[in-house]
Amino acid sequence: MSDSGTTSTVSPFSGTENPAVSVTVENLSKSFGDFVVLKDISFQVQPGEIFVLMGPSGSGKSVLLKHLVGLELPSSGRVLIDKYDASHEETREKIRLALVFQAGALFNSLSVYDNLALYLREHRLADEAGINEKVMRALQILSLENAARKSPSELSGGMKKRVAIARALVMEPQLMLYDEPTSELDPVMGATISEIIATLKDQYRVTSIVVSHDRDLALNIADRVGILMGGKLVHLGPPSELRQPKDPVIADFLQPVIDLKNPRFKKLET
């Protein structure tokens, strides 16, 4: 999608540049008891790239994403954000990374405005006037100015996702992670969110990793796509390779044919 190839993010608030970060996943495996979720995963995401990680439900995408922010610890292998180990708490102090959760994870006891202001207030990054300026700018970027005083419970699904993105944007992240950003949205809102992700990457050159099973999102905005199946990375390449996939399993995942005479769930039974 983009050919910026730059290694600096641009602050949406001050225009200052910060180094964009790379992500390196090395031989990552994760088990919960006897259940192996991730098996020897390795890939690298370049600074300023949009990397989309696809895969069927239960393939381990969200678990992998949690490893990137240090919410899960690897059974073996490691994840490096720039040169820092993601499982170390100090990494979150050195690298500004933001995760947009699938359900938004907005703080229900706070208004939309306070949700966005929380990070700035807690880290004392600006005075109230500066916080107001940044929060309103982030809301403006995502066309949410009128929602500032609303409570998260008053928002639609699409607005919640946009508020979650705005909250991440306020952090001026060097790395943005999105967990199923278009799930549970209607097609138009899904396309809108995809446009937002691409725009943020193009304008602010933030490294973005998107976990999704939205084919349109992957084909239209990704620089590269990884496909995870059964805990293994079975494909890694540019989205163009996925328009006519040669692997029948990947083809069936990306372009499933609805076969009423021979439905899949009947095959699953046997």
Add this chain to the structure above:
Amino acid sequence: MQQLINVLEGIGSTLQLLLRTLSYTGTLWRQRQRFIEQCYLIGYTTLPIVTILCAFIGGVLALQAGYSMENFGAKQFIGTLVGLSIARELGPVMVAILVAGRVGSAIAAELASMRVYQEVDALETMNIPAARILVLPRLAAIVVMMPVLCMIGDLVGWFGGALTSKFFIGIEPEAYFSALRRFMVFKDVLNGPIKAEVFGFVIVLVCCNIGLNTRGGPREIGASVTRAVVTSLILILVLDFFVTRALT
């Protein structure tokens, strides 16, 4: 065996949470708005039910004591019995039980739902420790509010006993309070808030820890609340024994 491991894990994680929370004590002044909000929720909104409960405990105690002591010609000592019982034991314990049921359950439910709906994960990714902004203000608020609740509960309980003594047993308030003062020393009054302080601190810490360690969905939120309240009630009674022993 597994249950023993679970208990030990619970103790370990609670102590870890305590140490983490105490390491952020210096941030309390910055969080004064949250602290005041928690004081309001823990103290002010609990006060009506504390006064109702303690008034009737004092009343019932006076009634029971009155009927029994009348047989021995000792009903003039009702004030002593009600006063000491409430100050030393019933006041702090009943207030703590009430706080466990009302405040502890609310804390466990709120933090558990924040964990289940990934709000706590969101805080962690923002590098904002949950112990700092969710636990510290609540612990500080209970430390301030619990002795206040206990002392108000004691006073209301004594007056509940006085009213019952006057209208149902025939002891005038002057005689009741004179008997109450005669055998009560300052230490008796002081021990109640000290006990309440210990109970309140443990209740909030345990409920925060159980809430923050919730995994799963809505059913687990309910299970966490039940576990938090039951654990708090057990701890109140166990601690009551040891604190009473230490203070006497």
